[in-house]
Amino acid sequence: MFQTYILPIIIFAVLGVAAGVLLTVASKVFAVKTDERLDELNEALPQINCGSCGYSGCGDYASAILNGAPTNMCKPGGDKASQKISEIMGVEFADVTEEVAFVRCAGTCNTTTWKYNYDGVQTCKASNRFYNGSKTCTSGCLGFGDCVRTCPNDAISIKDGIAVVDPSVCVGCSMCVKECPNNLITMKPATQKIDVVCMSTALGKVTKAICKSGCIGCKICEKKCPSEAIKVENNFATIDYSKCTQCGICAESCPVGAIQKA
Amino acid sequence: MKEIFVIILSAMLIDNFVLSKFMGICSFLGVSKKINSAVGMGAAVVFVMVCATLVTFPVYTLLLEPNGLEYLRTLAFILIIALFVQLVEIVLKKIVPPLYKALGVYLPLITTNCAILGVTLINIDKELSFGGAVANAFGGGLGFTLALLLFSGVRSRMETCNVPETFKGVPITLIAASIVSLSFMGFAGML
Numbered sequence: 001m002f003q004t005y006i007l008p009i010i011i012f013a014v015l016g017v018a019a020g021v022l023l024t025v026a027s028k029v030f031a032v033k034t035d036e037r038l039d040e041l042n043e044a045l046p047q048i049n050c051g052s053c054g055y056s057g058c059g060d061y062a063s064a065i066l067n068g069a070p071t072n073m074c075k076p077g078g079d080k081a082s083q084k085i086s087e088i089m090g091v092e093f094a095d096v097t098e099e100v101a102f103v104r105c106a107g108t109c110n111t112t113t114w115k116y117n118y119d120g121v122q123t124c125k126a127s128n129r130f131y132n133g134s135k136t137c138t139s140g141c142l143g144f145g146d147c148v149r150t151c152p153n154d155a156i157s158i159k160d161g162i163a164v165v166d167p168s169v170c171v172g173c174s175m176c177v178k179e180c181p182n183n184l185i186t187m188k189p190a191t192q193k194i195d196v197v198c199m200s201t202a203l204g205k206v207t208k209a210i211c212k213s214g215c216i217g218c219k220i221c222e223k224k225c226p227s228e229a230i231k232v233e234n235n236f237a238t239i240d241y242s243k244c245t246q247c248g249i250c251a252e253s254c255p256v257g258a259i260q261k262a
Numbered sequence: 263m264k265e266i267f268v269i270i271l272s273a274m275l276i277d278n279f280v281l282s283k284f285m286g287i288c289s290f291l292g293v294s295k296k297i298n299s300a301v302g303m304g305a306a307v308v309f310v311m312v313c314a315t316l317v318t319f320p321v322y323t324l325l326l327e328p329n330g331l332e333y334l335r336t337l338a339f340i341l342i343i344a345l346f347v348q349l350v351e352i353v354l355k356k357i358v359p360p361l362y363k364a365l366g367v368y369l370p371l372i373t374t375n376c377a378i379l380g381v382t383l384i385n386i387d388k389e390l391s392f393g394g395a396v397a398n399a400f401g402g403g404l405g406f407t408l409a410l411l412l413f414s415g416v417r418s419r420m421e422t423c424n425v426p427e428t429f430k431g432v433p434i435t436l437i438a439a440s441i442v443s444l445s446f447m448g449f450a451g452m453l
Contacts, residue, residue, distance in 0.1 A: 008331055015321070015338065019345040026349055030356035 035066055037088055044084035046076045048152045050173030052187075065089060072096045076171035098190040099172035101156070101165045105141035105184050106197035106260070108160035111212035112137055128181040136210040139182050139200045147176035147185060167262070192241050194251055198258045201234045208256070215258040221250035266397045269390070272453050273401030279377040280409040281446040286377035289368045290409060291435060299364040300414040304407025306350050306365065308400065310372055311381050313346045314339070315399035318382045319392055339382045340373075347373045377406055413442055 041062035049057035053073035055064055065071060071085045072094035079096050086093045118127050118134040124142040132138035141162040148156045148163060155169035156176060165176075167190065177185045184199055196215055200207045204216030217235040229243035230250055237259070239250075251259040279285045286307075293303040318339045326335055351369050354362045362369070372378060381402045385395035416438050425434050 003329055007329055008334055011325055011329075011331070012334075012338070012341075015341055019341060023345065023348050023352075026352050030352045032356050032359075 038062055038066060040088045041065055041085060044077070044081050044088065045074055046081065046171075048076060048173060050076060050152070050175045052076065052172065052174040070094065075099050076173045078171070099174070099187045100167040100170040100190050101147075101172065101174065101176050101185050102167075102188050102195055103141060103147075103156075103163045103165055103180075103185050104195065104197055104199045105162055105182075106213040106258070107135060107137050107140035107211045108162050108213075110160065111214075112140060112210060124179075125181050137200055137207070137214065138202070139184075140198075140211065141180075141184055142182065146179045146181070150175050150179045188241055192239075192244065192246070193262045194239065194244065194246050194248060194259060195262075196230075196237045196239060196258055197260050199236050201236065203235060207235070213257050216256055218255060220253050220255065221259060224249050224253045266393060268453060269394050269397040270401035270404070273381075273398045274405035274408060275446070275449045276452055277402075278405040278409055278446050278449075279380060279402050280406055281443040282450075283377075283380065284443075285380045286375045286406060287439075289371055289375055290406075290413065291432075291439065292371075293365065293368050294410050294413040294417055296364070297411065297414045297418070299361075300410040301407070302358075302361040303365055303368060304403070304410050306354070306369065307372060307375070307378070307406050308403030310343065310346045310350055311378055311399040311403040311406075312396060313349075314343045314378055314382055315385060315395050317342050317346075319385060319395045322386055323392075335383070335386065336379070339379055343378050343382070344373045377402065409442070413439065416442060 042059060045058040045062060047058045051057065052075050053061045055061040055069075055073075061069065061073065065085060071089060071091060072082045074081045074085075075096060075098065077096070078098055082096045083093055113136045114134050115131065115136050116134055118130065120126055120130065122144050124133075124144040124146040127133050127142050127144055133140075133142045135142070143158055143161040143163065145156070145158050145163060148158060152173060152175065153169055153171055155166050155171070156163050157166070158164075163185075165185075172187060172190070174187050177183075177187060179185075182199070188195065197213065198207070198211070198215035200211065200214045202210075204218060207214035208216050215236040217232050217237070219232045219237075221230045221237050222232050226247065226249065227243050227245050229240045229245070230237050231240065232238075237250075248261055251261045273279075277283060280287065280290045289303060289307075293299050321338055321342065322332075322335055326332055326338065347370065350372070351362070354365075354369070381399050385398055388398070390398055417435065420434060420438060429437065
């Protein structure tokens with residue numbers, strides 16, 4: 001009885017306590033002094049570890065701030081976090097350019113067609129391996145919601161077969177950008193209301209045949225834009241957000257409705 | 263003395279933990295990207311292996327075996343290994359912070375590095391003496407370091423190679439690892 005049941009318990013209790021004591025002593029002796037501000041900074045940051053600041057996580061960015069990194073890099077935290085950080089560091093408040101994610105595809109169930117019925121693993125990445133997805137457009141939104149699953153704030157939803165970002169919920173962490181196998185998600189300033197909703201690299205004729213709202217690369221917007229903010233490259237138009245004045249002329253002149261005003 | 267030398271050499275080359283027994287592959291592939299961190303990781307593994315053996319061997323022979331509790335050895339050994347890994351982590355963080363950063367997540371992963379548990383269990387199974395067990399652990403650790411070092415050299419060469427698209431990344435790394443492992447089979451039966 002004693003040897004079978006109680007002795008092992010005693011042995012392991014003693015071993016465990018000894019290990020605990022040793023570790024406690026070691027952690028006291030080898031304690032590393034950390035800057036008190038580090039904890040405060042970590043508290044000010046949203047701790048979603050999105051990496052949109054360019055550092056590997058919130059903790060990494062916090063220690064970078066102590067070493068003199070700019071205080072306005074945290075996009076999900078926005079002005080609020082920047083305000084707190086500048087208070088902790090005792091520097092002047094720096095404004096954060098809030099960004100939101102935007103899915104550059106409008107190939108909904110009504111506008112595009114299908115090549116085949118996909119019945120495999122229900123993710124965009126898996127579907128994309130079979131002839132670039134089941135939609136006839138090879139560069140469009142696959143609609144299986146890989147981005148939806150990564151979004152920490154549930155800002156993305158699948159509507160009519162394509163992913164749609166709710167800009168009022170999106171905090172601009174850019175985690176979804178990496179997920180999209182077709183690289184359709186771009187980050188744009190939150191104030192930007194006009195955007196091209198297609199990234200099809202196919203020739204205009206082909207795009208027109210497979211999707212009703214695809215950019216055909218006709219360059220009408222490029223010619224009409226008063227501030228030269230739109231360029232057509234690889235058969236689709238792209239807006240330079242830094243030049244765009246949001247006059248809306250492009251959206252009105254687009255023959256296929258590939259430029260939309262939110 | 264000769265015996266000890268034979269044990270170290272055989273643990274290092276013939277029964278190399280990574281390349282012949284295929285233990286500790288995770289950290290082998292994870293830390294072999296740079297030579298510096300490979301050396302650091304190797305040193306940490308040698309330290310943990312030797313220290314763990316120094317404690318697990320007496321714990322087994324003096325505490326568990328006489329009481330007929332051999333079946334609890336895995337549990338006891340893992341506890342002791344976890345303790346030493348924690349110690350190494352605390353000490354490294356204080357004394358060599360750059361190495362601590364370079365090793366990153368692989369440092370706590372030594373706990374689950376089966377090569378460490380493997381060496382302590384093999385010491386028992388081979389019925390080595392105390393000195394032999396420590397030598398086996400030391401040789402095993404050196405062998406792990408050697409494998410990491412050799413492979414980090416191979417990998418740094420691969421960085422500049424034009425690898426076919428299909429094999430880029432993990433596949434070519436695994437193929438290279440198997441070739442390095444194959445070359446170590448040449449040591450089999452040497453002693």
